[in-house]
Amino acid sequence: MPLILTEDQTMIRDSAEGFFRDAAPVAAMRKLRDADDATGFDRGLWKQMAEMGFAGMLVPEAHGGAGLGYVAAGVVQEAAGRNLAMSPLLATAILAATALSAAGTPEQQAQYLPQIASGERLFALAADEKARHDPRHVATRAEPSGNGFKLNGAKTFVLDGHVADTLIVAARTAGADDDADGITLFLVDAKADGVTLQRTSMVDSRNAARLTLADVQVDGADVLGTVGEGAKLLDRILDAGRACLAAEMLGVSAQSFETTIDYLKQREQFGQKIGSFQALQHRAAHLFCEVELARSATLRALQALDADDDRAAMYVSLAKAKSGDVAKLATNEAVQMHGGIGMTDDVDVGLYMKRARTAQETFGDLAFHGDRLASLMGY
Template sequence: MALVLSDDQRMIREAADGFFADHAPVSAHRKLRDAGDTLGFERATWKAMAEMGFAGVLVPEAHGGAGLGMVEAGLVMEAMGRNLSAAPMLSTALLGAAALVKGGSAAQQAAHLPLMAAGERLVALAADEAARHAPFQVATRAEPSGNGFRLTGVKPFVLDGLAADVLIVAARTDGADGDRAGITLFLVPAEAVGVSRARRAMVDSRGAARIALEGVEVDGADVLGAVGGGAALLEAVLDVGRAGLAAEMLGVAGESFGRTVDYLKQREQFGEKIGSFQALQHRAAHLFCELELARSATLKALSALDAGDGRAALFVSLAKAKAGDVAKLATNEAVQMHGGIGMTDDFDIGFFMKRARAAAETFGDSAFHGDRLAQMVGY
C-alpha cells in the first residue's frame, strides 16, 4: 500500500486548503471565541462545506454524497486543522456517516444520509460516560417498553451535542457496566421528550454538551445495527473518528511548525536571525522528522480503513497516539520559540496549543492507544 496521494486526492487537498483559508481561517475561530458562540461553528460555513462535498465525503453517491473514502476525509480534516476551522465535520460527516453506512438499515440510510450530505442534518455520537475515554463503560440503560425501548442515563461530553438534530446513543440492553456485550446503539431525535442538553465550555472553544436522557421512548426501528451487538459497530465508528482526529492534529502540528519556522527567519537577536542559532535549528529539524513520521502513520491508518485491512484498528491507534504526541510537541515548541509573544492572546499560536490538547484527549489519548496497541499485539 503506497503512502502517496493520487492526482485526484492532491486536487482535493488543494481545494480544501483554499476553501478553509478563505471561509474559516484562524481569524474566524477567534471571532467565534470572542462572541461566546454556543454552537462553536457557523452554520453558513457548514452549508458551504456541504456544497463543496465535504459534508458527504463518506456518504455513498446513491444517497447524494461524494462516495469517497477516509483518505479524502483526512485531507479535509488536515486542512481544517491548519486553519483551526470549526465545523461539525467530525461529528456528522465522519462519525455520523460511518455509523449509518456501516450499521444503518436501508430505511435509516435513506432517511438520514441525503440530508447529512446536504448539510441539512447534524448528528452527534453520545457514547462516552467516564471522565476519560472508555467506550464500553456504558451505564445508560435501554429497558424494553412496548415495541421499543426506554432510555435513561447521562452522557457528560457529546461533541456538537447542542447543534445536533439526531443523537446516536450508546445504551446498555444487557450486561454490567464495562461489558463489551450488551451495548446497543440508538438513533434518537435530539428534540425527543426526555432529552435535555446543556452546554459544556471547552478550552478550544468548540461545541460540546452534557446530554441527559430521562425515560426517552424509542421505537425498535431506531436501533442502529443489532440489539446487544453495538460494541463492534461503536468501535469501528470510533476508529473513523480517531483517524480523522489524527489527520486534524497533523494539520495543527504542521501549521504550528510552519509559523514557527517563519518566525525564526524573521526574529533578530544579538544582531542575528534567531533561525541561524544551531540549537533552534536542531529543535526544528527534530520536529520536522516527527511530523513526517506522524504523516506516514496517519496516511497508513486512513488507507487501511479504506482497504478494509484487518489491522486497521492497530494502525489507527498508532496514528492517533503519534499525531497527538507530535501535535503537543509542535505547539509546545511553537510557544517556546516564539518567546514571550507566544504566550499572549493577541498571538494566534496559543489557539493551536489548545486545539492540540483537546483533540489529543478526544476518543483516547496516547496512553489509551498505547494500551490498546499492546493488547492487540498480545501483551
C-alpha cells in the same frame, strides 16, 4: 501500499486548503470565540462546506454523497486543522456517516444519509460516560418498552450535542456496565421528551454537551445495527473519528511548525536572525521529522480504513497516539520558540496549543491508545 496521495486525493487536499484558508481562517475562529457564539460554528460556512462536497465525503453516491473514502476525509480534516476551522465535520460527516453507512437499515440510510450530504441534519455521538474515554463503560440502560425501549442514563463530552438534530446513543440492553456484549446503538431525536442537553465550552473554544436521558422512548426502528452487538460498531465509528482527528492534529502540527519557521527567519536577536542559531535549527529539524512520521502513520491508518484492513484498529491507535504526541511537541515548541509573545493572545500559536490538547484527549489519549495497541498486538 505506498504512503502517498493519489492524484485525485491531492486535488481534494489542494481544494480544501484553499477553501479553509479563504473562508475559515483563524480570524474566523477568533470571532466565534470572542462572541461566545452559542452554536459554536458558522452555519453559513457549513452550508458552503456541504456545497463543496465535504459533508458527503463518506456518504455513498447512491445517497447523494461523493463516496470518496477516509483518505479524502482525512486530507479535508487536515486542512481544517491548519486553520482551526470549527464545524460539525467530525461529528456529522465522519462519525454519523460512518455509523449509518456501516449499519443503517435501508430506510435509515435513505432518510438520513442524503441529509448529511446536504448539510441539512446535524448528528452527535453520545458514547462516553466517564471523565476519561472508556467506550466499553456503558451504564445507560435501554429497557424493553412497547415496541421499543426506554433509555435512562447520562453521557458526557458529546461533541456538538447542543446543536444536534439526532443523537447516536450507546446504551446497555444486557450485561454489566463494563461488558463488551450487550451494548446497543440507538438513533434518538434530540428534541424527544426526556432528552436534556447542556452545552459546555472547552478550552479550545469548541462545544460539547452533557446529555441526560430520562425515560426516553425509542422504537425498534431506531436501533442502529443489531441489538446487543453494538460494541464492534461503536469501535468502527470511533476509529473513523480517531483517524480523522489524527489528520486534524497533523494539520495543527504542520501549521505550527511552518509558522514557527517563518518566525525564526524574521526575529532578530544580538543582531542576527534567530533561525541562524544552531540549537534552534536542531530543534526545528527534529520537529520536522516528527511531523513527517505522524503524517505517514495517519495516512496508513486512513488507507487501512478504506481497505477494510483487519489491522485497521491497530493502525488507527498508532496514528492517534503518534499524532497527538507530535501535536503536543509542535505546539510546545511553537510557543517556546516565539518566546514571551508566544504566551499572549496576540499570536495564534497558543490557539493551536489549546486545540492540540483537546484533540489529543478526544476518543483516547496517548496512554489509552498505547494500551489498546499493546492489546491488539497480543501483549
